[in-house]
Amino acid sequence: MHCLKPNKENTRRKEKKSKKKSFLQNPNMSAKISIFQALVFLFYRFILRRYRNSKPKYQNGPSSLLQSDLSRHTLIFNVEGALLKSDSLFPYFMLVAFEAGGVIRSFLLFILYPLISLMSHEMGVKVMVMVSFFGIKKEGFRAGRAVLPKYFLEDVGLEMFEVLKRGGKKIGVSDDLPQVMIEGFLRDYLEIDVVVGREMKVVGGYYLGIMEDKTKHDLVFDELVRKERLNTGRVIGITSFNTSLHRYLFSQFCQEIYFVKKSDKRSWQTLPRSQYPKPLIFHDGRLAIKPTLMNTLVLFMWGPFAAAAAAARLFVSLCIPYSLSIPILAFSGCRLTVTNDYVSSQKQKPSQRKGCLFVCNHRTLLDPLYVAFALRKKNIKTVTYSLSRVSEILAPIKTVRLTRDRVSDGQAMEKLLTEGDLVVCPEGTTCREPYLLRFSPLFTEVSDVIVPVAVTVHVTFFYGTTASGLKALDPLFFLLDPYPTYTIQFLDPVSGATCQDPDGKLKFEVANNVQSDIGKALDFECTSLTRKDKYLILAGNNGVVKKN
Numbered sequence: 014m015h016c017l018k019p020n021k022e023n024t025r026r027k028e029k030k031s032k033k034k035s036f037l038q039n040p041n042m043s044a045k046i047s048i049f050q051a052l053v054f055l056f057y058r059f060i061l062r063r064y065r066n067s068k069p070k071y072q073n074g075p076s077s078l079l080q081s082d083l084s085r086h087t088l089i090f091n092v093e094g095a096l097l098k099s100d101s102l103f104p105y106f107m108l109v110a111f112e113a114g115g116v117i118r119s120f121l122l123f124i125l126y127p128l129i130s131l132m133s134h135e136m137g138v139k140v141m142v143m144v145s146f147f148g149i150k151k152e153g154f155r156a157g158r159a160v161l162p163k164y165f166l167e168d169v170g171l172e173m174f175e176v177l178k179r180g181g182k183k184i185g186v187s188d189d190l191p192q193v194m195i196e197g198f199l200r201d202y203l204e205i206d207v208v209v210g211r212e213m214k215v216v217g218g219y220y221l222g223i224m225e226d227k228t229k230h231d232l233v234f235d236e237l238v239r240k241e242r243l244n245t246g247r248v249i250g251i252t253s254f255n256t257s258l259h260r261y262l263f264s265q266f267c268q269e270i271y272f273v274k275k276s277d278k279r280s281w282q283t284l285p286r287s288q289y290p291k292p293l294i295f296h297d298g299r300l301a302i303k304p305t306l307m308n309t310l311v312l313f314m315w316g317p318f319a320a321a322a323a324a325a326r327l328f329v330s331l332c333i334p335y336s337l338s339i340p341i342l343a344f345s346g347c348r349l350t351v352t353n354d355y356v357s358s359q360k361q362k363p364s365q366r367k368g369c370l371f372v373c374n375h376r377t378l379l380d381p382l383y384v385a386f387a388l389r390k391k392n393i394k395t396v397t398y399s400l401s402r403v404s405e406i407l408a409p410i411k412t413v414r415l416t417r418d419r420v421s422d423g424q425a426m427e428k429l430l431t432e433g434d435l436v437v438c439p440e441g442t443t444c445r446e447p448y449l450l451r452f453s454p455l456f457t458e459v460s461d462v463i464v465p466v467a468v469t470v471h472v473t474f475f476y477g478t479t480a481s482g483l484k485a486l487d488p489l490f491f492l493l494d495p496y497p498t499y500t501i502q503f504l505d506p507v508s509g510a511t512c513q514d515p516d517g518k519l520k521f522e523v524a525n526n527v528q529s530d531i532g533k534a535l536d537f538e539c540t541s542l543t544r545k546d547k548y549l550i551l552a553g554n555n556g557v558v559k560k561n
């Protein structure tokens with residue numbers, strides 16, 4: 014957040030403003046205020062409106078701005094009123110309640126919703142903030158940067174985005190949404206220069222569930238726009254008819270104000286992923302579906318069935334032979350599609366000294382298990398890095414922990430290959446979106462032949478991965494999903510880098526080629542991002558697992 018330099022004039026203005034507010038907000042006080050004071054106040058407002066700013070030009074819909082050159086202008090827009098397509102803020106507070114607070118808190122928000130919908134808009138927002146934030150540790154709150162951007166981006170109106178793209182400086186203001194919910198999305202993904210959301214009250218490092226007074230928020234806004242006017246001289250406001258308070262503030266400072274109507278929003282398209290100013294590669298949280306009121310109802314109704322389905326699926330995958338478990342799992346909704354079946358296309362050499370090295374991209378911790386399903390082999394092993402103890406115990410195939418020491422990890426992989434087939438995920442961490450992270454080249458040095466495996470996963474309700482949550486629950490969330498679907502594609506084998514590699518470049522070439530082959534097969538973009546990059550964004554740490 015920006016800092017405001019206090020000065021005498023500011024303080025005087027703030028005092029005047031807070032007096033003005035308390036007069037407006039407390040009807041009991043009005044009796045005590047003399048007619049003279051009331052006249053002075055009205056006169057003050059009249060003068061303020063008349064001379065502080067020339068009357069702004071009110072316009073309908075911001076689409077006419079698409080024809081103008083706005084590169085030297087400052088655009089101030091209301092986030093919920095003029096940028097987001099949907100009218101309801103419930104899904105965003107539900108995401109906070111579920112991801113930061115848990116299932117019970119989200120259920121409370123859900124059952125309170127009928128009551129919330131009967132309240133005034135302002136009171137409804139206050140209740141949603143209270144239920145979602147009360148008692149959440151400020152330091153550990155990561156949903157604003159790690160979870161919400163995905164959902165906000167999917168709700169941005171393309172037409173409004175086009176307007177913002179043309180602007181010079183861009184300022185996003187919210188009447189209702191806390192700063193911690195919108196700052197990450199607006200700054201990191203939409204490249205908005207200044208974000209003015211509602212500040213939250215914090216006691217002892219925990220959110221109280223109450224937003225700071227609106228007067229304080231308005232003063233920040235007031236100060237900011239005043240500064241902008243001095244800098245650029247031209248300020249354009251874009252808001253909606255519903256945001257009454259900001260309409261007043263906007264009219265104080267903006268030369269032109271554009272109003273977005275509900276009907277405008279309905280005709281807007283959604284910002285396509287290909288036009289995101291910064292790609293959304295990483296996100297966290299368990300929910301894979303936007304928790305609108307209807308979706309939340311379906312999620313809670315699915316809950317009891319999910320528990321039964323997860324228990325049954327776990328039993329089947331652990332205790333029944335693959336020939337039976339694969340069709341039973343498919344019947345329960347766990348689908349697996351195998352393309353370029355490796356087993357039938359390869360002539361197995363029984364005399365082969367070493368097992369086969371399968372190298373796949375990493376979507377969930379179950380990738381090696383699904384490769385085993387696809388090969389219909391139980392005697393297959395995998396190496397892992399951040400797998401929880403619970404997952405290790407439950408894993409129906411042998412898992413071996415990597416230490417991140419090149420020599421010992423290489424030796425461990427070579428030893429495993431002498432015992433049979435091995436599955437390796439050289440990205441070192443999972444990625445949910447159509448991107449491939451950098452492939453660590455260690456796998457290229459342990460086998461002459463490498464079989465690249467392209468993996469895609471689709472889930473409906475829950476993600477079976479997490480960066481900042483409890484990793485022990487990863488397999489459970491995957492099994493709770495109604496239709497967790499895997500697609501496995503075996504690609505043509507490539508040669509490893511076990512031969513002479515004097516300048517050490519070959520291993521990187523091979524690793525990059527395998528990444529590129531998988532990328533082409535899946536139509537995913539190859540990146541050089543690493544596990545560290547992902548954990549810094551999502552969890553605020555470098556993703557190193559403590560030795561135990």
Ligand SMILES: O=P(O)(O)OC[C@H](O)CO
Nearest residue numbers: 378397398399400442443
């Ligand atoms: O997505 P991550 O970071 O939890 O990685 C999971 C992998 O299975 C690690 O071996």
